[in-house]
Amino acid sequence: MSSLTEAAPVSTERIRLLRFGSARLLLRASSIAVCLLAWHLASTTQMDLGVVTFRNVPAPLEVLAAGWELFRSQVLLSHLTASLSRVFCGFLIAAIVGVALGLVIGRLRIAEDTLMPPLEILRPIPAVAWIPLSILMFPSSEFSMIFITFTGALFPILLNTIHGVETIDARLIASARSLGSGPLAIFTEVILPAAAPSIFTGLSIGMGTAWFCLVTAEMISGQFGIGYYTWASYTIQNYADIVVGMLLIGLLGMGSSMAVRKLGNALMPWQASGAKK
Amino acid sequence: MTSHAERSASAKRGRIDIQNLHIRLGHGKEAFEAVQNVSISIQPGEFVCLIGPSGCGKSTLLGALAGHLHPTGGGIQLDSQPLDGPHPERGLVFQQHTLFPWKKTLDNIAFGLKMKGIPRRERHRRANEMLELVGLAGFEQHYPFQLSGGMQQRVEIARVLINHPRVMLMDEPFGALDAQTRMMMQQLLLDIWERIKTTIVFVTHDIDEALFLADRILVMSPRPGRIIEEISLDFPRPREAELVTSSQFARLKRRCLELLHQPGSGFPLQRLSPLGSVPKNDSLRAEA
Numbered sequence: 001m002s003s004l005t006e007a008a009p010v011s012t013e014r015i016r017l018l019r020f021g022s023a024r025l026l027l028r029a030s031s032i033a034v035c036l037l038a039w040h041l042a043s044t045t046q047m048d049l050g051v052v053t054f055r056n057v058p059a060p061l062e063v064l065a066a067g068w069e070l071f072r073s074q075v076l077l078s079h080l081t082a083s084l085s086r087v088f089c090g091f092l093i094a095a096i097v098g099v100a101l102g103l104v105i106g107r108l109r110i111a112e113d114t115l116m117p118p119l120e121i122l123r124p125i126p127a128v129a130w131i132p133l134s135i136l137m138f139p140s141s142e143f144s145m146i147f148i149t150f151t152g153a154l155f156p157i158l159l160n161t162i163h164g165v166e167t168i169d170a171r172l173i174a175s176a177r178s179l180g181s182g183p184l185a186i187f188t189e190v191i192l193p194a195a196a197p198s199i200f201t202g203l204s205i206g207m208g209t210a211w212f213c214l215v216t217a218e219m220i221s222g223q224f225g226i227g228y229y230t231w232a233s234y235t236i237q238n239y240a241d242i243v244v245g246m247l248l249i250g251l252l253g254m255g256s257s258m259a260v261r262k263l264g265n266a267l268m269p270w271q272a273s274g275a276k277k
Numbered sequence: 278m279t280s281h282a283e284r285s286a287s288a289k290r291g292r293i294d295i296q297n298l299h300i301r302l303g304h305g306k307e308a309f310e311a312v313q314n315v316s317i318s319i320q321p322g323e324f325v326c327l328i329g330p331s332g333c334g335k336s337t338l339l340g341a342l343a344g345h346l347h348p349t350g351g352g353i354q355l356d357s358q359p360l361d362g363p364h365p366e367r368g369l370v371f372q373q374h375t376l377f378p379w380k381k382t383l384d385n386i387a388f389g390l391k392m393k394g395i396p397r398r399e400r401h402r403r404a405n406e407m408l409e410l411v412g413l414a415g416f417e418q419h420y421p422f423q424l425s426g427g428m429q430q431r432v433e434i435a436r437v438l439i440n441h442p443r444v445m446l447m448d449e450p451f452g453a454l455d456a457q458t459r460m461m462m463q464q465l466l467l468d469i470w471e472r473i474k475t476t477i478v479f480v481t482h483d484i485d486e487a488l489f490l491a492d493r494i495l496v497m498s499p500r501p502g503r504i505i506e507e508i509s510l511d512f513p514r515p516r517e518a519e520l521v522t523s524s525q526f527a528r529l530k531r532r533c534l535e536l537l538h539q540p541g542s543g544f545p546l547q548r549l550s551p552l553g554s555v556p557k558n559d560s561l562r563a564e565a
Binding site for chain 2 (some may be wrong): 153157169170171172174178179180181182189190193194196211220257268269
């Protein structure tokens with residue numbers, strides 16, 4: 001009898017948790033469904049609110065059809081590989097440069113004083129403003145496009161790395177020195193792992209901002225790329241295709257950001273919050 | 278059990294001599310004298326507790342012994358050699374959260390050996406011995422966040438002891454633990470100390486803790502920190518928990534309380550750390 005009454009709260013608790021988990025999933029799915037429905041209603045009724053009109057906005061079903069069309073054609077793969085390679089090249093270079101600069105700037109005051117002023121000036125410049133110069137500076141348009149995604153990814157990575165290094169608990173470094181660490185060991189054994197969570201936050205955000213700059217970058221492109229496809233669809237007034245391109249960029253950006261985050265969690269099993277979540 | 282005198286005779290290393298030590302902390306207008314004209318001699322294998330009001334400079338003194346803070350006057354010698362920066366021979370244990378969060382227990386303990394270039398297999402073997410010594414066998418593969426506060430401090434102690442330090446410097450190492458765990462840790466520390474005979478300088482604001490652990494208590498004044506009293510404790514060892522209820526213990530505790538609550542001591546000051554007057558979470562940036 002007593003075992004039954006004791007067991008009961010546990011099992012109801014578990015059921016409640018399960019329900020809670022699936023309830024959250026359901027809530028998230030229905031949030032997207034509501035957005036789609038609102039979009040559908042706004043575009044099919046040609047809603048006009050004065051300042052904003054949905055008269056020329058394609059409906060979800062038109063977009064779906066256009067997407068299916070693109071999916072069945074052979075060009076999608078070319079568009080995807082072109083964009084993915086540009087984003088990943090730009091991101092990779094930004095990751096190397098951003099983390100390296102961030103570690104040095106976060107650690108050495110002289111580096112902060114000499115490197116930060118120009119970087120602070122470059123930081124607010126939007127990707128689109130880089131287009132003319134990047135065409136002039138690089139021999140091929142491919143390099144120019146990679147450069148523009150690089151500018152998008154660099155600063156979140158750089159700033160998060162600096163933050164990660166600057167907020168390291170001084171006692172960890174002191175402990176390492178008391179245990180016999182020299183400057184190199186302090187760097188590899190303490191600074192790098194201690195800053196890693198912050199670096200991965202930067203990488204995840206940087207991956208997102210690299211996609212953010214893709215359309216801008218691919219304005220230069222003559223043939224392929226999701227961004228190019230989106231921009232070209234606008235110039236030939238193929239409105240459904242614009243939305244297909246936009247959604248593709250959104251999905252790919254979300255997916256690759258998530259992949260970076262997952263990689264970070266896998267590499268940092270000591271993160272208590274990551275383990276609990 | 279060996280008496281204190283025998284232990285001192287057998288362990289010749291770990292003698293500390295401090296002469297006319299002065300330490301200033303802070304910059305410019307913020308600067309203040311944290312330690313003023315302190316002279317102490319500590320015998321090899323002696324267990325010394327430093328007590329004093331908050332912010333009096335006892336942690337500052339410990340930081341200077343560890344080599345993280347530089348004296349502005351006077352000098353410190355370990356076995357007749359002047360100190361030169363931090364060294365594994367002077368192990369430092371902080372209050373909490375200074376294990377490397379990204380290393381498992383065994384690798385945290387073996388860190389000092391890794392710095393000496395000892396091969397992995399050998400350092401894990403010795404780390405396992407240390408783990409045994411602090412009573413944590415079976416927790417080799419745990420990360421610090423998976424251990425309780427008391428367990429983490431055991432790992433801290435093992436991580437320092439694996440280097441066979443001449444001196445172990447402890448900055449309120451049990452200050453963040455609950456009362457029961459703290460008593461357990463005090464007993465454990467005494468057990469370990471009886472076996473390894475290293476000199477211990479232990480900072481605490483807990484009078485009971487100091488009386489229970491130490492051979493000698495040094496009482497510091499409010500800022501600027503000076504040594505105002507030396508109390509030698511000849512309670513027999515090994516010490517048991519009942520000691521704290523003895524009349525002799527109560528008498529000495531009253532004496533300590535009087536010294537710590539002198540008129541004019543004013544408000545408690547900001548706590549100092551062995552790394553200076555910076556708040557604990559501030560970064561320690563390399564000055565170029």
